[in-house]
Amino acid sequence: MSEHDRGGVYSVPGKAFTRDERYITDRITADGSGEGEWPVAAGRYRLVAARACPWANRTIIVRRLLGLEDAISLGTPGPVHDADSWTFDLDPGGADPVLGIPRIKDAYLARFGDYQRGITVPAIVDIASGEVVTNDFAQITLDFSTQWGAHHREGAPDLYPEHLRGELDELMRYIYTEVNNGVYRCGFAGSQQAYDEAFARLFSALDRLEDRLTGQRYLVGDTITEADVRLFTTLVRFDPVYHGHFKCNRAKLIEFAALWGYARDLFQTPGFGDTVDFAQIKAHYYEVHRDLNPSGIVPAGPELLGWLTEHGREALGGRPFGDGTAPPPVRAGEVAPTSI
Structure with missing residues (x-):
């Protein structure tokens, strides 16, 4: 597996671990008017997030808490990726059913023909073009809270109170x-x-x-x-x-x-x-x-x-969801394959 596919420089003899933090910093914002910004639009984007990955798991949790299932679809690569990329080996035919690709790397290459940074999840993909929009995991969840408010479920909690x-x-x-x-x-x-x-x-x-x-x-x-x-x-x-x-x-x-x-x-x-x-x-x-x-x-x-x-x-004390409510049960098709 290449250094890029692991999302960072892991073991370097004699040295400390250094993560490659060169992410695609484009954002999806309410109006998409700024440089490097894409507009919020229900049904336009697909979140690709492997359940095995802690950084991707964050996005699955926040998407569910806020009730964004109808606005942003979810693709889940399997846990054991190959030398090139995270692969959709859990899906029928080994391809994501919406994007039609066997590996998330294809979405990166669709936008950047010679992408040299980490092929990481989570990633958000523009469905129509098949191009990756962003893999900036820290910003993705903040934008779910602050930019996608028009699509939050009734009773969604405020995860990032001003x-x-x-x-x-x-x-x-x-x-x-x-x-x-x-x-x-x-x-x-x-x-x-x-x-x-x-x-x-x-x-x-x-x-x-x-x-x-x-x-x-x-x-x-x-x-x-x-x-x-x-x-x-x-x-x-x-x-x-x-x-x-x-x-x-x-x-x-x-x-x-x-x-x-x-x-x-x-x-x-x-x-x-x-x-x-x-x-x-x-x-x-x-x-x-x-x-x-x-x-x-x-x-x-x-x-x-x-x-x-x-x-x-x-x-x-404390109120888990503040003035909001708990999310409804996990939707059919998005239930984690194995559980306790």
């Missing part, structure tokens, strides 16, 4: 650098020193978040926000993948009282756990990362039933 954006932006940057990307710095460290430094940074951040969440139900304010979505997708992969595969093994998630309760609380909230496929998550990391796991053997554990146990976080 009066909290300063605090949210600062915290989300911290979560990205220290936790979301921190596990990768451990897993793909190119030297013992790089690993030791990454390990210390990661668990320092987890300890800090443990303290923060001991006395409050959610990260910012008393409702679920974008920050919770971003932390959740790393936490839900921690014990099945990052603890062993990425050597993040000072402690398991289940050994953090607050973080484990918080993660279960979110998992049991409609829109979170119902987007997660643990089998795909494990298949992706253990089968694709042959530099870390040459045999490709996928471990049988860990036990997952704990995700469904009582968490007691309601005692901290």
Whole structure:
């Protein structure tokens, strides 16, 4: 698998992990009038998001919480991509049923004939032209909240409240650098020193978040926000993948009282756990990362039933959806193939 298809420089002997952050920064905005902007239009775009990928999982969660299913369709590549790209091997005939392509790379090449950056998910594709619009995962979900409001479901929560954006932006940057990307710095460290430094940074951040969440139900304010979505997708992969595969093994998630309760609380909230496929998550990391796991053997554990146990976080107060409501059940055709 090429460096570009993994979305970053992972293992460089003697060096720390550095992620390739050169994304396509075009945006889909309400009027599409600015440079590099495309207009919001229901039915025009398709979100391509593999359930195995934490960055893509974010977009599936936010799309579901906001009720954008009718406005933006969803394509889900399989968890084990080939040397070229994420592939639609789970779909009949091995091609996305809307885009008609066997791999997401084709959408990148349709727009950029010699694309030299990461072939990553999530990606949003313009259906008519078959061209990729953006793969800027951090901006995609913010734009779902701020630009697609005309297509939000009735009762959609405010995941990016304007009066909290300063605090949210600062915290989300911290979560990205220290936790979301921190596990990768451990897993793909190119030297013992790089690993030791990454390990210390990661668990320092987890300890800090443990303290923060001991006395409050959610990260910012008393409702679920974008920050919770971003932390959740790393936490839900921690014990099945990052603890062993990425050597993040000072402690398991289940050994953090607050973080484990918080993660279960979110998992049991409609829109979170119902987007997660643990089998795909494990298949992706253990089968694709042959530099870390040459045999490709996928471990049988860990036990997952704990995700469904009582968490007691309601005692901290908070209203998951604020003045809004929970999303309806997952639509037919979008149910995660495997679940607990």
